[in-house]
Amino acid sequence: MNETPPGVVDLLGVLAYAELTAFLRLAEDAALLAPSLTDRAALGDVAAAEYGHFRLLRDRLASLGVDSEExxxxxxxxxxxxxxxxxxxxWYEALVKAxxxxxxxGDFYREAARHADPSVTELVEEVLADEVRSAFTVxxxxAAIEQDPRLSGRLALWARRMVGEALSQGQRLAAARPDLAVLLVEPGSEDLAEIGRLFARLTEAHGKRMSALGLTPGP
Structure with missing residues (x-):
């Protein structure tokens, strides 16, 4: 425990809770919003994968002598x-959120993991792998936008809201947990320059996701 940097414990802790809540919220969305049993089962599979990721993180914390609840x-x-x-x-707002x-x-957590121990980086990459979610939602x-092009504008606005709220959340967490914030900045670099590069990478990844969905990234 004493040899584990506090920022790494914070990273694994925030990611563990993010995965646990993702499982719970996706399961709820599957039950309440899915238009068919096939869709319910498919989103349920995504939720189950998120719970599997939570267990990996919980087990890694335990191996470090850290209580996952704490x-x-x-x-x-x-x-x-x-x-x-x-x-x-x-349903479609649920898919875009997912x-x-x-x-x-997840991009925030990947950025933090870049400056952690390689074993932590590898675990975070495994947990954040989104091939199943990507194929399902995209x-x-x-298909829904092709059937009703008017859906595109509404979902693009919703996606931008997702990003705004996620960025605000990331800033609040970084301010509240300085040890976690340190992982986001390359040691020895100029903070402002590194933060600029960080947001450029986040923006690029977001643009790729929007394009994959057939949505306009927007300003």
Whole structure:
């Protein structure tokens, strides 16, 4: 425990709670918003994968001598607030949130993991792998937009809201947890320059997700 940098414990803790809540919210969306049993089962599979990721993080924390409950506790309010502020009103908003909103939040964690121990970086990359979620959401959203092009504008606005809320959440977490914030900046670099590069990478990744969905990234 003493040899584990506090920022790494924070990173694993915030990611563990993010994965746990993703599982719970996706399962809820599958039950309440899915238009068919096939869609319900498919989103349920995504939720199950998120729970598997949570277990990996919980086990890694335990191997470090860290209680997962204590590691997650500082991030509960912020992540719960983000979910409440971005509660989808229909099936397609739920899909966009699962792909775009969760995606940009994951980009923050990837950036932090770049400056951690290689074993931590590898675990974070495994946990944030989104091939299943990507294939599922992209196929369904693109098909829906082809059927009703008017859906594109509404979902693009919703996606931009996801990003705004995720970035605000990331800034609040970084301000509240300085050890986690340190992982976001390359040691020895000029902070402002590195932060600029960080946001450029986040913006680029977001643009790729929007394009994959057939949506305009917007300003």
């Amino acid at each position: 590691a997650m506790a500082p991030f509960v309010d912020a992540i719960d607030a983000w979910h409440e502020q971005t509660k989808p009103s229909d 792909y775009v909103g969760t995606g940009i939040a 196929d369904r959203v693109r």
